[in-house]
Amino acid sequence: MNRRVVITGIGVRTPGANGTKEFLDLLTAGRTATRRISFFDPSAYRSRVAGEVDFAPEHEGLSPLEVRRMDRAAQLAVVCAGEAVADSGLEFEDFDPTRVGVSLGSAVASATSLEQEYLVLSDSGRNWLVDHTNLSPHMFDYLVPSAMPAEVAWTVGAEGPVTMVSNGCTSGIDSVGHGCQLIREGSADVVLAGASDTPITPIVVACFDAIKATTPNNDDPEHASRPFDRTRTGFVLAEGAAVFVLEEHERARRRGARVYAEISGYATRCNAYHMTGLKTDGRELAEAVTVALDEARIDPTAIDYINAHGSGTKQNDRHETAAYKRSLGEHARRTPISSIKSMVGHSLGAIGSIEIAACALAMVNDVVPPTANLRVPDPECDLDYVPLTARQKRLDSVLTVGSGFGGFQSAMVLRRTGGSR
Template sequence: MTRRVVITGIGVRTPGGSGTKEFWDLLTAGRTATRAISFFDASPFRSRVAGEADFDGRAEGLSPRQLRRMDRATQFAVACTKDAVADSGLDFGSLDPHRIGVSLGSAVASATSLENEYLVMSDAGREWLVDPAHLSPYMFDYLSPGVMPAEIAWEVGAEGPVTMVSDGCTSGLDAVGYGVQLVREGSADTVVAGAADTPVSPIVVACFDAIKATTTFNDSPDSASRPFDGTRNGFVLAEGAAMFVLEEYEAARARGASIYAEVGGYATRSNAYHMTGLKKDGREMAEAIRSALDEARLDRTAVDYVNAHGSGTKQNDRHETAAFKRSLGSYAYDVPVSSIKSMVGHSLGAIGAIEIAASVLAIRHDVVPPTANLHTADPECDLDYVPLTARERRVDTVLTVGSGFGGFQSAMVLHEPEVATA
């Protein structure tokens, strides 16, 4: 018999929110946390807005040695892990360490620290031959993405499967999906899963400038992220993280855990088509959605809310709308859909995990977060995108999806454990 998997702990760090409560308050108020880039001089760049988090590692309880060793993204992940573990009420010290796993996602990992170290060694790019005398002793930690989940493993004492998932903007969704599979198949009893990315740095901004994927609404940073809006012209780069404690359902229930949601189904597909291009019919995302619903043994009409990828690019929002219609049929017009990227921006590999957090909180509070900045209708995006204002309604089941460069398309179904399955 396949083991059921539930979420019992959450930790979140996003722009405008230093914890889970602040994050949820931001979403339900429909406030935006995007702003003009302040981390560096962005004046030479095409896109000069971002979702920056007011994060202080010292205030988060990280030691001076940890702060020196860890990239900013790793610091986010560790801080969120501490919160998720405390929130779960689970005593990790009493668990068999070989039955604890970690699954972490990130798109660009320690890109920020790598860039900073290059600037030091090259004297801000003035020296063609870099001087290794100025090399950080932790350069390997920045080079190897696998160091990030290793830090989480040390934090929780995990000696079971420890994995890094890096497949672009679906990394967070896929990392949690992999963690769920570890528990289901019996490779672990408890998994700390999630994602972190802190890509607001010159090199990453330049990369997205080059392909014109990010917005040029530099004069209105608080309304620059406009998913599904007819005036949208690109996404707003952001940073953030979300981590979860995943447990086998019967064990969580036996210890009296407070369960946020059950992960009913998860699937991922690839379009094998183009690195950044998407087919208009949304076939691959639609197939991932159908497969996730089948695994959850739920009919499409059981979905009470769709947490969209909703990046705010012309191409993605059209593709995703087509995928919802293809997979949900006429019911796509009846179910509310929204994008929280309108408020916290697009944190690349981390956003899928952050969107899972928003989804389970929607179940917990029976509230659908809105799509901020949605003022102008787009005839090609004609579903109910919950514009501007959060909506109270019964939410037992949420479909959350992700779409990433490389053609990755992922979907996850989260629901109340008591939801009847077919």
């Protein structure tokens, strides 16, 4: 069994955007949403900028008990899932709940609440011994990443396969890829798939400070994320979430659903090389792209746009450039490419799903989002990285990729379908 899978609903929360309309407006305007960290005093840190989501859970319909029980990442996931379901027009009570699945991704899961609890119990680290009787009754939910997809499953009554995918920065692509596989193999008819991460906490910021992966460009937060630019100094940490309703194509067609795009190809590889290092030839990412194209049954020349990983580190940007040349050949030089991390930062495990949302919306509106802040191109990144301004272009087939610590390399192909839009 190899059934076709389409996206019929989208829910998204990113820096500078609550919902798909605001997200599309931000992307097409090339507007940046990175700023100085406001969640805590960042003065002691090397990198003091981030992409923060203006998110008020009580205004999003979550009850005080839900806000108390769920970590911020889970709150974002649940809100995005509800928005995606409403967008899809699905009535979940109309069909077998055992045919509904959930596949969510996250790199650091409930890091926010775990750190907050530690700070409370230890008096901000002053006490080595802590009193466990003061521990939050919801600590287990914070500790176990599977609590997040469970919360989403409870929201819609999903009783089918429920999974948590944590592959670092490719989690948001891999979770959607896994959700597609559940439908293709016949294990589910509908899957809520996506990712959420809220890593803007002192310990996570300190971790990236230690390896100098994040930018020290603190004087100009709005322009600190500069993928493919010769003056870039590292990525901007961010938070966010995106969740999709994935459906089997024929079922979606029969109910007259609006279809954003078909997910026609997906692949993931690991370089088995280094936790943070990348080989310069881009071979593993190129392999993932090639396999995804083969699964989609399209030639590399059919790709109309590439949504790059584009983290804004020299190592990644040059690795990606080599991977596109290796997998697409000369067509790589004719294909517009851009990184939306220039606008919303890098939300670790969530960004892959956020970028899938960007691709789906770009296809519906036939627009290529720009790479904001790209003013001084790196001569070693000599492809069409669409600087500063969005570009109108018919998009029938789009490639989105992700690259993560641990050597993970993932690629996904989205295609326009004949369904209603």
